[in-house]
Amino acid sequence: MKLDLLAIAPHPDDVELHCGGLLLKMADQGYKTGIVDLSRGEMGTRGTVADRNNEADLAAKILQTEVRLNLDLPDSQIGWDHKHTLDVVEVIRRCQPDLLLIPHETARHPDHRNASTLAWDSAFLAGLEKITTHHPAFRPKQIIFYYTHYTYRDIGPSFIVDISLYFDRKQKALKAFKSQFYDPESTEPETFISRPEFLDEIEAQNRYYGSLIGVKHGEPYIIREHLAIDDPVAYFK
Ligand SMILES: [Zn+2]
Structure with missing residues (x-):
């Protein structure tokens, strides 16, 4: 497998919330995209693992990804x-993405902070030959952070x-996660993201x-490096 992104x-549901538009845009331009969910979201207040598996499959079809894996x-x-770390190293080597999108570490949920560090470190370690897994060493060309809830307040984007x-279509992919977002017929407890206003807030952002x-x-999106521009005249035309 060789992915572009x-x-x-x-x-x-995190990918759909925070970078679904970019995935759709890249797939539309012919790039091969993929999603790796680290967990099944089994500690979530609403929905079952089976619900979320089905919802994730449906959303991946809407986002036109080549692959959606779960670790x-x-x-x-x-x-x-x-x-x-070894699991994430292995999946990066298996998918060989040029660009790796990961959550920014400024996040409310500890899993988001920890996933940021885990993915950042694993992307580096995936390039070390002496760490052996089933697939050969590979390092993505660029890591890009996507925003999560708290990032919106704290840090300006790089681009x-x-x-x-x-x-x-991004909204449609989000609404595939019926168990997570507002559903007037649901009898499950309300959460931050199941409030009726939440999807409007995503649109406002x-x-x-x-x-x-x-x-x-x-x-x-945020990158840690500076963006280089070769030809400012062409770029700003
Ligand atoms: Zn999450």
Whole structure:
């Protein structure tokens, strides 16, 4: 398997919330994309593991990914064991992504913080020949952080991707997670993300970042390095 872009997330639905527009846009341009969910989200307040497996499959079809894998790491204990690092090393080598999307470490849920460090470290270690797994050593060319809930307040983006043409399909992929988001017929306890306003808030965030680059909807991303521009005249034309 050789992917152009792989998104790693602690729980099924994180990719759809935070970088679904970019995945759709890249798939539409012919790039091969994939998702690795680290856990099944089994500690979530709403829905069962079976529900979330089905929802994740449906959302992956909407996002047109080549592959969606799950490492079955324990929800709420991600990154607690060295074995988790080897599992992520192995999946990076298996998928060989040029770009790796991972959550930013500024996050409310400990799994998101830990997944950020786990994925960042594993991307480096995946390139070391002397760490042996089933697949040969491979290191992604670039790591890109996607925003999670708290990142919106604290840190400005390195760049913003115009997802205006893809926003409706991003919402559709999100709504595939029926057990997690607002459902007037659900009798399960309300959570932060199942409030009726939550999906409107996601749209407001995408509208805000879109407005910063003069488009309708945008998704913000962060890189740790500086962006190099070879030809500023061509770039800013
Ligand atoms: Zn999550």
